[in-house]
Amino acid sequence: MxxxxxxxxxxxxxxxxxxxxxxxxxxxxxxxxxxxxxxxxxxxxxxxxxxxxxxxxxxxxxxxxxxxxxxxxxxxxxxxxxxxxxxxxxxxxxxxxxxxxDDEKFIDALKDGLRVVRLERDNQRLMITTREQAESLKRLNAELEDRVLARTKMLRRAMRQLETSYDAFVKTFSYFISQREHLIKGQSQLVADLCARVCEQLQLDNSERKHVFYAALLHELGKLTLPDDVLGRSEIRLTGRDLEEYRQYPVIGELSLTSIKALEKAAQLIRHQNEHFDGSGYPDRLMAQKIPLGSRILFACKEFIGIQTEYMRATPLSSEDALNHLRKNAGSRYDPVVVEAIAQTQYTLDVSSLAPMERIVSYRDLAPGMVLNRDLVTDRGILLISRGGVLTRTMVERLRRLGAEDNLRTPIHIIEPAVEENA
The missing domain is CATH 3.40.50.2300 (Response regulator)
Structure with a gap:
């Protein structure tokens, strides 16, 4: 104007x-x-x-x-x-x-002034837009944080549910494994419980504790593939191909679980569950710290449980004697740190929670005092002795005669302690 x-x-x-x-x-x-x-x-x-x-x-x-x-x-x-x-x-x-x-300079001056106005107006609009966008972004960030928080809670809840599902799956699977003939029912759960206590003593994080617990529950998985005549005998009585086949069960157990993402680490611990601290174990002859800590824990715990049951010894040891056995072999068979962690748990085995161990024997190996775990019938289907019957000397002599006459070729399922292993 x-x-x-x-x-x-x-x-x-x-x-x-x-x-x-x-x-x-x-x-x-x-x-x-x-x-x-x-x-x-x-x-x-x-x-x-x-x-x-x-x-x-x-x-x-x-x-x-x-x-x-x-x-x-x-x-x-x-x-x-x-x-x-x-x-x-x-x-x-x-x-x-x-x-x-000067007309030309006057017009240029007017254009310069109007350009300043436009720039200032554009700048104001930009500032207003920037403020509005900043406020909008602030609101969006707040909404996003709320959504992320809500999604995080949902994810954590889903993870807890998934972990619960895996726990249930592993425990159920462990139960079915224990139903296999020649395996002591309930032993894997006892081993897992002791492993959990040892992990706590060693202050392992929750994730590592979970892997060790799963490995303990499933450590006998590979034994499902073993034939009865191999699984029915103690490891110290196996030789040649039978011993070689038996010692593959940790590897088979690992291979059976590697396709399950959540059990990959547990599978690795299962593979090395029979490695000895001095490198004399199997399958890879690892030694000392090269053996995964979870495997060292599993090995010591399962043997601590095993030598207190008929699974490894004809005459089970007391908890005190079992601990002395571990200490005696610490540094050679067992990790000394793990052995002392077991001692700190002050664990005492409740043998009543275990089912008796079943064995298959021939008529030649029968002895008085053995208890039949299944009905004993002849090849013709005639019932001789019912399940639960305790063999007397007379019964043993009669069954041996039937076997010698080739009238008793049926496997005899009995409850009998394993052959004692030197401790």
Whole structure:
């Protein structure tokens, strides 16, 4: 908008700006200009200095106060330095244009001023947009945090449910393994419970404890593939191919579980469950710290349980004697640290929780005092002795005669302690 009290000046300005792309307004006084600015948005105002009633100095000062974003130019033909300085200070003048002006420079000055207005306006819009986006982003972040928190809770709940499911699966699987003939029912659970106590003594983290616990429950998995005549005998009575086949059960157990992601580490512990601390074990003859700690724990715990049952000895040891056996062989057969951790648990075996161990024998190996674990029938299906019957000397002699006469080829399932292993 142009403000000048001289009409010829306004007419000249109209002619000058007629072909420009910007819209122009014209006022002959400061009061008229202020009225127009109440109705119209004015980006740039060019005011004459000397005007009656309201000088350019006073007018531009009011514009600065009421419309601070409007760019202000002063058009003057006088050289009053004092008035110019006052206008500069009070009116916030951006540029002076002297009469007479150069048309081209005048237009360039107007375009520069309008460009500043556009830039300032764009900057304000950008700042507003930035603030709005920042607020929106803040809200989105808050919502995202809430969603992540909710999803995290759901994931943790799902993981707990999954862990519970795996626990149930492993325990159920362990139970079915124990139903295999020639395995002591309940032994794996006892070994797992002792392993859990040892892991606590050694301050293993929860994840490692879980792997050891699973490995203990499933450590006899590979024995499911062994034939009855191999599984029905103690390891110390096996030789040749039978012994070689028996010693593959940890490897078979590992291979059976490696396809289950959650049991991969437990599978590795199962593979090395019979490694000895001095490197004399199997299947890989690892020694000392090269044997996974979980495997060292499993080996010591299962033997500590085993020598207190008929699984490994004809005459089971007491818990105290079993611990002495482990200490005697610490450093050779067992990890000394694990042995002392077992001692710290003060574990006492409850033998009543174990089922008797079943064995298959021929008529030649029968002895008084053996208990039949299944009905004994002849090849023709005639019942000789019912399950639970205790063999007497007379019964043994009679059964041996039947066997010698080739009338008793049926396997005889009895409950009898294993052959004693030197401790």
């Amino acid at each position: 142009f403000v000048d009290d001289e009409q010829p000046i306004l007419n000249s300005l109209k002619r000058l700006t007629r072909k420009q792309s910007f819209q122009c307004l014209f006022a002959s006084s400061g009061a008229e200009a202020l009225e127009i600015m109440k109705r119209e948005t004015v980006d740039l105002v060019v005011s004459d200095m000397r005007m009656p009633e309201m000088s350019g100095h006073e007018f531009l000062a009011r514009v600065k106060q009421q419309y601070p974003d409007t760019v202000r130019y002063l058009l003057t033909g006088q050289s009053d330095l004092e008035s110019t300085v006052s206008a500069l200070n009070d009116g916030g003048i951006s540029r002076f244009i002297h009469k007479p002006w």
